[in-house]
Amino acid sequence: MKNVDVLIVGAGPAGLGAxxxxxxxxxxxxxxDENPRAGxxxxxxxxxxxxxxxxxxxxADYLAGKPLLERFAASGVAHLPRARVWQIGHDNVAYLSALxxxxxxxxxxxxxxxxxxxxxxxxxxxxxxxxxGAMTVGGAQILLKTxxxxxxxxxxxxxxxxxxxxxxxxxxxxxxxxxxxVDTRGPIASRPLFGHxxxxxxxxxxxxxxxxxxxxxxxHGARRVRGAAAxxxxxxxxxxxxxxxLQGVEHTLxxxxxxxxxxxxxxxxxxxxxxxxxxxxRQQHAWQAHCSIWRESSRxxxxxxxxxxxIAGAEAARLSGSIAALEIARQAGKIxxxxxxxxxxxxxxxxxxxxxxxxxxxxxxxxxxxxxSPPDETIVCRCENVTAGEIRRAARLGASGPNxxxxxxxxxxxxxxxxxxxxxxxxxxxxxxxxxxxxVAMPRGRFPxxxxxxxxxALSDADGLDV
Amino acid sequence: xPSAAPFKRLPTDGGETLNIDIDGQPCAVDxxxxxxxxxxxxxxxxxxxxxxxxxxxxxxxxxxCFECRVTIDGIPGRQACLTPVAPDMKITFDDPPEDAA
Ligand SMILES: Cc1cc2nc3c(=O)[nH]c(=O)nc-3n(C[C@H](O)[C@H](O)[C@H](O)COP(=O)(O)OP(=O)(O)OC[C@H]3O[C@@H](n4cnc5c(N)ncnc54)[C@H](O)[C@@H]3O)c2cc1C
Numbered sequence: 001m002k003n004v005d006v007l008i009v010g011a012g013p014a015g016l017g018a019x020x021x022x023x024x025x026x027x028x029x030x031x032x033d034e035n036p037r038a039g040x041x042x043x044x045x046x047x048x049x050x051x052x053x054x055x056x057x058x059x060a061d062y063l064a065g066k067p068l069l070e071r072f073a074a075s076g077v078a079h080l081p082r083a084r085v086w087q088i089g090h091d092n093v094a095y096l097s098a099l100x101x102x103x104x105x106x107x108x109x110x111x112x113x114x115x116x117x118x119x120x121x122x123x124x125x126x127x128x129x130x131x132x133g134a135m136t137v138g139g140a141q142i143l144l145k146t147x148x149x150x151x152x153x154x155x156x157x158x159x160x161x162x163x164x165x166x167x168x169x170x171x172x173x174x175x176x177x178x179x180x181x182v183d184t185r186g187p188i189a190s191r192p193l194f195g196h197x198x199x200x201x202x203x204x205x206x207x208x209x210x211x212x213x214x215x216x217x218x219x220h221g222a223r224r225v226r227g228a229a230a231x232x233x234x235x236x237x238x239x240x241x242x243x244x245x246l247q248g249v250e251h252t253l254x255x256x257x258x259x260x261x262x263x264x265x266x267x268x269x270x271x272x273x274x275x276x277x278x279x280x281x282r283q284q285h286a287w288q289a290h291c292s293i294w295r296e297s298s299r300x301x302x303x304x305x306x307x308x309x310x311i312a313g314a315e316a317a318r319l320s321g322s323i324a325a326l327e328i329a330r331q332a333g334k335i336x337x338x339x340x341x342x343x344x345x346x347x348x349x350x351x352x353x354x355x356x357x358x359x360x361x362x363x364x365x366x367x368x369x370x371x372x373s374p375p376d377e378t379i380v381c382r383c384e385n386v387t388a389g390e391i392r393r394a395a396r397l398g399a400s401g402p403n404x405x406x407x408x409x410x411x412x413x414x415x416x417x418x419x420x421x422x423x424x425x426x427x428x429x430x431x432x433x434x435x436x437x438x439x440v441a442m443p444r445g446r447f448p449x450x451x452x453x454x455x456x457x458a459l460s461d462a463d464g465l466d467v
Numbered sequence: 468x469p470s471a472a473p474f475k476r477l478p479t480d481g482g483e484t485l486n487i488d489i490d491g492q493p494c495a496v497d498x499x500x501x502x503x504x505x506x507x508x509x510x511x512x513x514x515x516x517x518x519x520x521x522x523x524x525x526x527x528x529x530x531x532c533f534e535c536r537v538t539i540d541g542i543p544g545r546q547a548c549l550t551p552v553a554p555d556m557k558i559t560f561d562d563p564p565e566d567a568a
Contacts, residue, residue, distance in 0.1 A: 034530055034549060041529075050499045051477035082549075099549055120531055130534075132513035132524030133471065139528030142548075147497065147504035148479065152472035174477060237513045237522035238471050256471035382526075382534065385517060415533035451533075 004030045004078075006328060007094055007110035009085045009270070012040015013065070013314045014306020015116030016072045017321025018328075023077045025329040030078045030108060032085055034099060038072055039065060040306075041118055041138070042314045044145045047073075051148025057173040058145065059166075061314070068318065080105060086456075087447040088113065088274060092301065097452050104456070112301050112328045116321060117267040119307035122286075122367055123420040124159055124262035125374040128233030130382055137261035141167050144174075152256040154179045156242045158231060159261040161365040165213040167259075172220040180223035180253055182231060182244060184262070184368035200360035203353065225251075231370070233258050262367050265423065267308045269445035274299055280438025283362045284311055286423070287442050293348075294327035295320055303328065316354035319347050372427035372437065380428075381421040383414020391425055395432030401441035402426040415451050418443055474507050487556040496552050503528055503535050503547035506558070514547065515561050536561065 006022045008015045011033035022029050031038070039046050043065030049055065055063050072079075080096070083105050087095040092113060096105040121138045128134065137157060143149040150171060155178045157164055164181070171178055200207055217224050228244035228251075235241065242253045265286040272278060277290040277298040288310050295303045303324040306317030323344055330340045374380060376389030386409045394408040402418075402425045405411060411425050412418030418425075422443035430440045448457065483498040489509055496505040503525045506514060513522040514537050525535040528548045535547040538559045547558075 036551065048499060050479060050482060050497050052480045054477065057477075120529070121527070130521060130523060130526075132522050135525060136527050139526060139548075142528040143474070143504055143507060147500045147508070148477040149504060149508055150475045150477065152474060154472050176475065240471075257474075382523075382532065385519065385521070415536075416531060419531045420527075450530075 001093070002030070002106045002108045004028045004108060004110050005332060006030070006112045006114060006325075007032070007108050008114045008116055009033075009094070010040065010116035010118055010306070010308070011035070011038040011072075011079065011081070012116060012118050012306060012317060013042065013068060014118070014308070014317035014321040015040065015114065016068055017318035018114045018116060018303070018305050018325045019077045019321070020071060020075055021322040021325030022328055023075055025325070025332070025334040027329065027332060027334065028078075030080060030110075032080045032083050032094075032096060032108075034082065034084050036081050038069055038079060038081070040116075040314075040317075043069060044142060046145075049148075050146065054145070054148060057170055059170065059173070062145075065314070084450055085270075086449050086452050088270065095448075095456070097450075097456055111332065112303065114295075114303045114305055114321070114324055114328075115270050115297075115308050116305045116317075117270060117308045118317075119264040119311055120267050120419060121163075121260075122262045122265050122371055123424055124260045124368070124371055125378045125380050125388070125421075125424055126158070126231050126233055126260070126370055127375060127378045128235065128239070129258075129260060130379050131233055131235045131239050132237060133235065133239030133256060134233050134258045134260065137164050137167050137259045140257075140259050141170070144170065150174055150176045151178065151259060153177050154255045155257045155259060156180050156182060156253050156255045157259045157261070158182045158184065158242065159263075159368060160185045161261055161263045162210070162213070162361060163264070164259075164261040165210075165216070167261075168222065169213050169216045172216055177220060178217075178222050179255060180225060181217050182225045182228050182242065182253075184228065184231070184370070185226065185365060186369075196360035196363050200357040203357040206357050230375075262371050263365060264307065264311045266310055269417070269419070269449050271297055271302075271304060271308075271445075272442060273445035273447050273449065274302065276302065276304075278442055280442075281310065282438070283359055285367050285437065286311075287438075292327075293323075295324040296327060301331075312355055312358060316351055319351040319354065323347050323351065371424065373431060374424065380424050381409075381411035381414065381418075383416050383421075384410040384412075386411040386421075388424075388428060391428045392432060395429050399429070400433060401429050402443040403441060405429055406443075412443065417446065417449065471510070471512075473510055476508060485552065485554045487552050487554075487558065489558050490560060498552065500552050501548055502537065502539065502545075502550045502552055502556070502558060505552050506535075506537075506547060 005027040271289040
């Protein structure tokens with residue numbers, strides 16, 4: 001067993017921000033991440049681009065991560081790449097599995113744990129979303145960042161939100177094209193949006209960039225369809241078309257690839273499996289862990305930094321990691337409360353600036369209705385092939401929440417452990433019971449968080465396991 | 468069905484290339500790629516079938532969805548999106564027997 005002061009799960013901006021600050025206070029730190037390189041989602045492969053000019057194509061936000069990654073590399077903080085934390089036991093021992101050949105990493109006992117596990121793309125179940133050639137926008141962006149691969153020229157993007165338009169812009173920057181963006185945004189309720197726009201004006205650079213991103217598709221010959229309904233994807237072993245209706249008229253776009261994006265949600269598998277308190281964030285339509293201003297969860301010594309604790313973007317993630325480290329340093333006796341507060345003040349100021357435009361962005365791009373109420377024939381649980389119709393039936397039979405529906409239908413029992421269906425199942429359960437989205441039981445993560453071998457389980461503390 | 472348009476590769480910065488075997492076909496790939504990137508660059512978007520015969524392939528590319536499971540050097544169920552390519556790696560696809568459909 002290895003002992004450290006601070007274990008950080010995730011080497012994105014939040015994890016690196018926390019690691020560098022905690023290290024500066026003389027605490028021993030270990031950062032664990034599934035990926036081969038530090039950087040997380042946004043700065044993925046930044047130090048090892050596989051293609052020429054990729055930095056320019058991906059843009060200034062991407063390149064902005066360079067100093068952070070360089071500081072981390074120079075800091076000497078221990079970094080264990082290609083390793084996955086799959087359980088945290090009651091005694092704050094984390095169990096790891098290796099994604100590369102070689103010895104199994106030792107369990108790690110930590111005084112403090114920072115979950116900096118980021119966000120995931122919100123599941124966007126459409127009929128046909130399981131057909132090969134249908135991927136997430138984030139997934140296609142990972143292919144661009146890590147492999148220099150661009151989607152086919154006839155690609156159709158479906159959904160909305162900043163990340164979708166940012167990726168389209170990156171494709172155009174690369175000199176490539178797409179066929180169309182089917183934007184699912186409905187009519188805008190302008191009054192609340194106007195209020196949020198005022199606060200967003202505190203971040204003019206972001207608004208300006210947003211306008212540039214929205215104007216790009218037309219300038220690059222991509223069709224932009226708005227107000228599409230009844231969207232479905234068809235094909236056998238490969239996507240061949242997207243269908244939608246516009247004011248009652250059916251349209252078909254032939255295509256080789258479909259990229260879906262319906263926004264981001266915090267990764268709450270750890271915090272929910274650990275029984276931390278959560279609440280339903282109405283603006284972001286997602287469950288989120290309760291945290292103190294120092295990012296400490298309801299479980300003492302467990303901190304949640306970055307997008308894992310609420311979607312706020314890369315710079316806010318880095319700042320929240322540093323903020324968490326200040327409180328960890330105080331609890332570890334390295335600094336007193338006055339010094340913590342003194343150092344935190346500028347961080348909180350910048351953090352609030354980063355948060356200012358969020359309500360506007362959240363209101364501008366609420367999740368499309370399909371995310372909560374897909375048509376009956378749609379496969380909701382991709383792993384176990386459970387359709388929305390089957391889940392609705394189970395809910396009508398009296399299964400009162402996602403956890404019971406799971407037992408009845410197997411939805412959420414596959415290897416992805418509900419990452420791509422649990423929130424949809426919860427929404428369907430809420431509708432069947434006539435409740436609001438946040439009023440049903442929250443889908444709970446279960447250890448092991450990702451499939452592990454029986455041998456790995458045998459070697460861990462099986463008591464803490466909930467299998 | 469018209470043949471699908473391919474994913475395209477940006478000009479490489481001249482990194483190392485290595486050879487792997489995808490379903491019996493020799494393929495040259497960038498040494499920094501994942502298996503999923505190699506499959507997609509070579510037009511193999513479907514990489515397994517569900518018990519009832521539906522084709523599935525890489526979806527999230529981030530290690531979360533488990534759709535891109537393939538057999539790598541004889542070990543089934545490996546996530547293509549989290550596995551870097553290696554010289555002479557052999558990738559095959561886990562299709563269930565016909566009668567499982
Ligand atoms: C697919 C995707 C693409 C995105 N692209 C962009 C973009 O281009 N620009 C942008 O501004 N924002 C992007 N975002 C938003 C992004 O969430 C934030 O900008 C920022 O990266 C958040 O930083 P973070 O440190 O909180 O989390 P992340 O950067 O997501 O880092 C979390 C890290 O935790 C690791 N991890 C998670 N679970 C485990 C585990 N159990 N064991 C080991 N490691 C684990 C992951 O591998 C990951 O590296 C993207 C989000 C997603 C989901």
